[in-house]
Amino acid sequence: MEITRQVRKAIIDHAEGELPNEACGYLAERDGVVVGYYPLTNLDKAADHYSMDPQEQFTAIREMRAMGLKLAGVYHSHPATPARPSAEDIRLAHDPEISYLIISLADAEPAVKSFGIRGGVVSPQEITVVEEGESMGVKADAVKNCRGIGCPMNLVHAKVGLAALRSGQVLEVILDDGPPVINVPASAGREGHRVLGQTRLADGAWSVLLEKC
Amino acid sequence: MTDFSEEQLHRYSRHILLEDVGVEGQARLLAGKVLIIGAGGLGAPVALYLAAAGVGTIGIVDNDHVEISNLQRQITHFTEDIGAAKVESAAAKMRAVNPDVTVNTYRQYVSAANIRELIRGYDFVVDGVDNFPTKFLINDACVMESIPFSHGGILRFDGQTMSVVPGKSACYRCSFRKPPPPDAVPTCSQAGVLGAIAGMLGTIQAAEALKYLTGTGRLLTDALLSFDAKTMDFRKIRLRRQENCPLCGSSPSITELSDMEQAVCGLKRRA
Numbered sequence: 001m002e003i004t005r006q007v008r009k010a011i012i013d014h015a016e017g018e019l020p021n022e023a024c025g026y027l028a029e030r031d032g033v034v035v036g037y038y039p040l041t042n043l044d045k046a047a048d049h050y051s052m053d054p055q056e057q058f059t060a061i062r063e064m065r066a067m068g069l070k071l072a073g074v075y076h077s078h079p080a081t082p083a084r085p086s087a088e089d090i091r092l093a094h095d096p097e098i099s100y101l102i103i104s105l106a107d108a109e110p111a112v113k114s115f116g117i118r119g120g121v122v123s124p125q126e127i128t129v130v131e132e133g134e135s136m137g138v139k140a141d142a143v144k145n146c147r148g149i150g151c152p153m154n155l156v157h158a159k160v161g162l163a164a165l166r167s168g169q170v171l172e173v174i175l176d177d178g179p180p181v182i183n184v185p186a187s188a189g190r191e192g193h194r195v196l197g198q199t200r201l202a203d204g205a206w207s208v209l210l211e212k213c
Numbered sequence: 214m215t216d217f218s219e220e221q222l223h224r225y226s227r228h229i230l231l232e233d234v235g236v237e238g239q240a241r242l243l244a245g246k247v248l249i250i251g252a253g254g255l256g257a258p259v260a261l262y263l264a265a266a267g268v269g270t271i272g273i274v275d276n277d278h279v280e281i282s283n284l285q286r287q288i289t290h291f292t293e294d295i296g297a298a299k300v301e302s303a304a305a306k307m308r309a310v311n312p313d314v315t316v317n318t319y320r321q322y323v324s325a326a327n328i329r330e331l332i333r334g335y336d337f338v339v340d341g342v343d344n345f346p347t348k349f350l351i352n353d354a355c356v357m358e359s360i361p362f363s364h365g366g367i368l369r370f371d372g373q374t375m376s377v378v379p380g381k382s383a384c385y386r387c388s389f390r391k392p393p394p395p396d397a398v399p400t401c402s403q404a405g406v407l408g409a410i411a412g413m414l415g416t417i418q419a420a421e422a423l424k425y426l427t428g429t430g431r432l433l434t435d436a437l438l439s440f441d442a443k444t445m446d447f448r449k450i451r452l453r454r455q456e457n458c459p460l461c462g463s464s465p466s467i468t469e470l471s472d473m474e475q476a477v478c479g480l481k482r483r484a
């Protein structure tokens with residue numbers, strides 16, 4: 001699987017933050033690259049197993065759809081054991097189409113591994129870490145940091161950023177989670193600009209790449 | 214491209230957000246120059262909306278001073294302004310709305326002698342005068358100087374307006390050859406006017422000026438829009454540019470400006 005450096009770092013941070021318990025969440029992809037993650041509550045609050053909150057799962061899937069993302073996989077952490085699926089992990093892996101990603105914090109350096117699990121058979125998947133933006137094959141020509149700027153001023157700043165560019169150039173807009181990352185790309189798209197992709201950053205904000213029309 | 218300050222981004226955010234205006238359109242407004250002729254019922258809302266919109270340079274022409282009978286509809290003038298020059302009263306409110314705007318005041322009548330000089334250098338002219346001879350004068354001068362303008366008139370409950378892009382669309386004379394004889398048509402002060410229709414018509418003219426400067430949409434050209442506020446019926450009549458128009462036709466008979474006799478209105482000549 002391909003995953004952005006930011007998402008990989010973010011889920012390790014999440015795993016470490018949940019210690020000594022296991023952390024869990026969803027991974028979201030666009031065009032085959034994991035560009036977003038949705039941390040979910042581990043209802044078990046245990047160091048050796050997890051169960052996800054169905055309400056949060058539902059909300060996460062709905063948010064993904066709203067942003068044109070697809071469920072790529074489930075991640076969870078092993079606080080003290082290696083990054084390979086436990087018997088329980090295999091038993092509970094119901095979806096053969098998605099990846100199961102495990103973050104092991106057993107060693108000083110966290111390990112992240114991905115697996116496909118079909119009918120009880122585990123097949124390791126290679127993980128390729130890509131740079132944000134690079135994952136969409138582009139590098140931004142300018143950046144507008146709209147962290148902490150609500151709607152609609154974030155769109156005003158994005159439009160100012162786009163106005164300074166030539167057609168075909170790319171603006172990276174950093175937007176807060178929630179309405180900003182839903183509204184701004186939608187509005188920019190309505191005006192004819194191309195939304196190349198959006199990536200969840202380590203701090204929960206989003207990087208959105210807009211190609212000027 | 215204009216560099217917007219943070220304050221300007223907030224001030225003009227609702228324009229910048231508009232798909233058809235945006236950053237570029239707002240920059241065009243800030244670089245734009247509009248002359249408003251008449252600081253009365255029509256000129257007042259035009260002046261306020263253009264200033265609020267950030268039209269960079271706004272000229273306003275009027276020789277009158279504020280009278281108490283103006284206050285019922287001329288919303289740039291307040292009770293405390295009675296006796297002040299209308300252009301100064303209007304300019305003070307425009308600057309208070311938006312300090313970004315440069316306001317040029319011309320305390321004078323417009324006449325055949327000065328109008329071409331006055332309008333030269335402006336991108337767009339708004340006719341906010343209350344008498345036919347001056348409306349024709351504005352039409353003629355704008356056609357001669359090739360400056361687009363918005364014609365507007367109100368009386369009683371009725372309003373009418375059209376925009377003219379000289380050389381491209383019908384001018385006022387294409388449809389209305391010459392002013393009606395003096396006293397054939399009552400002036401505003403004889404007939405009365407419902408105050409709010411000055412706002413209804415003036416804001417249409419302001420919108421036309423903003424559309425022209427930003428290049429948005431289609432102007433109210435080759436058409437006369439009229440309304441009757443008693444029934445709120447709006448009517449848009451298609452007009453065509455006339456080959457035999459004495460001003461903008463192929464062999465014009467009007468080649469220079471002249472002052473026409475004006476209806477005497479309360480013994481005061483108005484411009």
Ligand SMILES: [Zn+2]
Binds near residue numbers: 384
């Ligand atoms: Zn004509």
